[in-house]
Amino acid sequence: MTRLQRLLLALILFGVARPAYGIPAFARKYGLKCTACHEAWPLLNVVGRAFRDNGYRFNNGKDDAITTDPSYWPIFAWVEENYQYQYSKSERHTVTNVGEVGPGFVILGAMTSLSQHISFNIRPVVGFGSGGLFFDAAWLRYNRLFDTDALNLRLGQLDFDLPITTAGERDFTTVLPGNLRSLSYTVPGSRGLDLLANPTGVEVSGHDRGSTNRYSLMVYDNNGIGSGSHQLFNTPSVYGHVSHLFQIPAGFVRDVELGAFGTYATVAVGPDSAALKPQRRYGGTFDTWLASDALPLHLEAIAFQGRDDKALIAGATHDALYDGGDIQIDYVPALPFELFARYNLIRNVTQAVPGRTGSFADQDIYLFGIQHTVEFTSRFEWGWQVYYALERDRLQAPDGTNLTQHFIWAGLLLAF
Amino acid sequence: MGRISRSTSYGQGCSLRSDVLFAATVGFALMAFTPPRDEHAGDPGRGKAVYERFCTQCHGVYGNGAGEVAPFANPRPRDFRQGLFKFRSTPFGSLPTVTDLDRTISNGLYGTVMPPFYALNPRARLDVIAYIQTFSPRWRNEQPGQPITVPAEPASTQGTLASGRTLFANACSSCHGDGSGNGPLAKSLVDAWGNPDQPADLTRRHIKTGVEGRDIYLRIMTGLNGTPMPGFSGSLSPEQAWDIVHYVESLRGHPPGMDSIGMSAAPSATATSTRADVTIEMVGDASGYRFVPNSVTIRVGQTVRFVNKIGGPHNITFWPDSIPGGAQRPLQAGMQNTSGPLTGPLLINAGDATTVSFVGVAPGTYKFYCMPHLALGMRGQIIVQ
Numbered sequence: 001m002t003r004l005q006r007l008l009l010a011l012i013l014f015g016v017a018r019p020a021y022g023i024p025a026f027a028r029k030y031g032l033k034c035t036a037c038h039e040a041w042p043l044l045n046v047v048g049r050a051f052r053d054n055g056y057r058f059n060n061g062k063d064d065a066i067t068t069d070p071s072y073w074p075i076f077a078w079v080e081e082n083y084q085y086q087y088s089k090s091e092r093h094t095v096t097n098v099g100e101v102g103p104g105f106v107i108l109g110a111m112t113s114l115s116q117h118i119s120f121n122i123r124p125v126v127g128f129g130s131g132g133l134f135f136d137a138a139w140l141r142y143n144r145l146f147d148t149d150a151l152n153l154r155l156g157q158l159d160f161d162l163p164i165t166t167a168g169e170r171d172f173t174t175v176l177p178g179n180l181r182s183l184s185y186t187v188p189g190s191r192g193l194d195l196l197a198n199p200t201g202v203e204v205s206g207h208d209r210g211s212t213n214r215y216s217l218m219v220y221d222n223n224g225i226g227s228g229s230h231q232l233f234n235t236p237s238v239y240g241h242v243s244h245l246f247q248i249p250a251g252f253v254r255d256v257e258l259g260a261f262g263t264y265a266t267v268a269v270g271p272d273s274a275a276l277k278p279q280r281r282y283g284g285t286f287d288t289w290l291a292s293d294a295l296p297l298h299l300e301a302i303a304f305q306g307r308d309d310k311a312l313i314a315g316a317t318h319d320a321l322y323d324g325g326d327i328q329i330d331y332v333p334a335l336p337f338e339l340f341a342r343y344n345l346i347r348n349v350t351q352a353v354p355g356r357t358g359s360f361a362d363q364d365i366y367l368f369g370i371q372h373t374v375e376f377t378s379r380f381e382w383g384w385q386v387y388y389a390l391e392r393d394r395l396q397a398p399d400g401t402n403l404t405q406h407f408i409w410a411g412l413l414l415a416f
Numbered sequence: 417m418g419r420i421s422r423s424t425s426y427g428q429g430c431s432l433r434s435d436v437l438f439a440a441t442v443g444f445a446l447m448a449f450t451p452p453r454d455e456h457a458g459d460p461g462r463g464k465a466v467y468e469r470f471c472t473q474c475h476g477v478y479g480n481g482a483g484e485v486a487p488f489a490n491p492r493p494r495d496f497r498q499g500l501f502k503f504r505s506t507p508f509g510s511l512p513t514v515t516d517l518d519r520t521i522s523n524g525l526y527g528t529v530m531p532p533f534y535a536l537n538p539r540a541r542l543d544v545i546a547y548i549q550t551f552s553p554r555w556r557n558e559q560p561g562q563p564i565t566v567p568a569e570p571a572s573t574q575g576t577l578a579s580g581r582t583l584f585a586n587a588c589s590s591c592h593g594d595g596s597g598n599g600p601l602a603k604s605l606v607d608a609w610g611n612p613d614q615p616a617d618l619t620r621r622h623i624k625t626g627v628e629g630r631d632i633y634l635r636i637m638t639g640l641n642g643t644p645m646p647g648f649s650g651s652l653s654p655e656q657a658w659d660i661v662h663y664v665e666s667l668r669g670h671p672p673g674m675d676s677i678g679m680s681a682a683p684s685a686t687a688t689s690t691r692a693d694v695t696i697e698m699v700g701d702a703s704g705y706r707f708v709p710n711s712v713t714i715r716v717g718q719t720v721r722f723v724n725k726i727g728g729p730h731n732i733t734f735w736p737d738s739i740p741g742g743a744q745r746p747l748q749a750g751m752q753n754t755s756g757p758l759t760g761p762l763l764i765n766a767g768d769a770t771t772v773s774f775v776g777v778a779p780g781t782y783k784f785y786c787m788p789h790l791a792l793g794m795r796g797q798i799i800v801q
Binding site for chain 2: 030031032033035036046047049050058059060061062067209210211247248249250254255292293294295335377378
């Protein structure tokens with residue numbers, strides 16, 4: 001394995017990956033097990049989502065700092081270590097064949113609501129491999145602006161209010177390399193626009209009781225992706241998400257949620273970074289929970305279209321246009337276990353660079369996994385997860401042929 | 417959405433649009449063709465899974481209120497096995513309605529570790545209620561009580577506030593004191609499970625079940641089963657209850673400093689007494705809470721008079737499952753001013769009394785207790801020959 005390959009692997013498996021665990025500090029604060037808020041740690045259920053939308057509050061008179069046990073501290077820790085194996089090949093030869101103990105991480109974060117109006121989250125991450133330190137999230141939230149749930153203000157380094165299974169804090173599988181999700185797809189030669197990353201921004205959000213109707217509107221800085229300037233909001237961008245939950249009164253289908261999301265991001269280009277060129281992602285989501293409220297079969301479908309301005313792509317004569325989406329199934333047959341599977345696809349509609357085959361960089365990813373939370377109490381939880389992913393990238397091998405990649409990931413996770 | 421017009425070497429022409437359409441079609445087909453069920457009944461089988469996910473950490477796997485968090489919770493989580501539920505719309509001593517339980521689950525209990533679960537699908541809440549009902553045999557042997565009607569709230573005036581203050585002093589201050597829960601009995605109170613049960617601080621804005629006058633009205637009239645807080649539906653008129661509500665609302669944020677309230681010497685308007693064959697005194701003093709005597713023997717057709725001697729409020733409730741078969745109806749008919757099934761009126765003041773007639777009942781042993789002081793061992797029995 002060459003140094004370049006190791007570096008690429010580290011970037012994929014750690015640099016792009018992000019933590020996605022439950023917050024045992026909340027369990028300690030409220031005396032609840034993780035299962036009260038998570039379908040399966042850390043995918044949120046309806047109770048957890050309502051709690052989140054309320055600014056990490058139940059509004060039951062036990063939320064504020066003054067009403068909690070003085071010995072309680074809103075500190076939590078996540079520790080993760082894993083083994084990864086990657087095998088990739090073109091149509092002619094092997095490209096990568098690597099297996100090693102992956103660079104895990106540790107997080108010592110703080111997250112809670114202090115009063116009816118103030119909540120916060122600080123999440124520094126230290127990588128085992130690199131020893132590097134960065135902030136995965138750091139924000140302050142003002143809850144119930146004008147005393148209504150319809151207006152909440154959040155600012156800092158934020159996560160996008162994404163479709164359910166893709167949201168950073170909701171999906172265990174976001175510890176996967178980001179490029180295993182269609183929402184993280186990067187048009188070859190263009191700038192990345194990773195909706196699974198947490199940009200700096202300001203969010204206005206709102207919801208009704210039970211979060212059956214909810215919205216999020218966020219203005220953020222798309223800076224840092226190739227821009228020459230690092231002034232705040234020199235690349236202003238907007239993101240929005242609305243959704244409605246139908247609680248079905250009878251039958252096999254328990255709940256259905258429909259949503260729409262989109263972003264218009266800008267990237268500074270040109271010698272003096274003066275020109276702003278857009279990247280767009282617009283789409284819809286369909287979620288349904290079947291058979292059971294406690295142990296549901298959760299199906300989510302996401303479909304979206306991406307467009308990158310031709311100025312962002314070397315040699316482009318047209319805007320790059322592609323369709324993307326995924327279908328994910330999360331199933332909890334019994335509380336400690338979760339089975340999950342996902343199919344992602346990318347289909348390029350318009351190639352930006354002349355001469356490229358229409359299907360150039362099309363992508364299909366199949367993923368299957370199992371998670372077992374070995375212990376989950378109102379104090380801590382730990383478990384393991386194994387998944388296998390098969391990725392096929394059209395004409396993306398170094399020799400110009402189709403690239404087929406196999407990933408195996410096995411990890412241990414402890415959250416306290 | 418853009419057009420996908422070409423196939424790939426490995427994608428077999430898989431279209432994003434067709435994937436989404438397929439998922440949506442499957443979802444809505446399932447919605448459309450699944451036959452409807454009677455969802456008001458709740459399914460205890462599904463409810464068990466809901467319970468295990470959301471409830472066991474406090475209420476325990478077996479519904480005994482002994483989950484892992486219980487030792488740290490104040491008040492302690494409910495033990496479902498006795499079928500005693502504090503927050504109801506039904507009379508003191510009776511079972512709550514499904515709507516009552518759903519309200520508690522949806523809204524949670526303010527200031528306790530019971531969070532709100534309003535975000536859950538209503539079907540899930542009905543399912544878990546059905547499962548909770550499997551923990552106590554009461555649900556198989558009894559029907560929920562008839563909900564108490566809350567009349568329209570009258571206007572609050574100086575006169576009603578003064579009336580409420582007097583009624584509060586007579587009926588409530590022994591536990592609630594000046595409203596802040598500092599009554600003379602406050603530190604000695606325990607609930608039916610033997611846990612210390614501090615009276616509510618009514619000077620705070622929020623009681624456990626809400627902030628509205630209606631919430632306070634129901635707590636006054638229905639009481640809190642399993643606690644020393646009795647229901648006053650048999651001893652207060654709706655007007656009197658509203659007077660107390662208005663007075664309690666006036667306490668919020670303004671402790672009135674009722675330092676030296678004496679108990680009213682006036683007898684309760686609802687307590688009555690008749691000539692009886694046997695008299696049992698109801699006593700609460702430094703020696704404990706008890707019936708004196710706590711066991712008597714009578715003949716069919718005789719009457720027993722219960723007198724509040726000291727340490728009230730007291731009442732008498734017969735265990736429905738420890739009286740002879742078929743005796744419930746004639747015994748209920750023989751009780752005065754009942755506030756629930758086999759539940760006599762609350763005797764607030766010393767000297768208040770109620771009489772139970774044993775005409776037409778079957779011979780056997782009739783066990784009874786004082787609801788406010790059950791946990792303190794205030795029980796007795798009447799042997800009918």
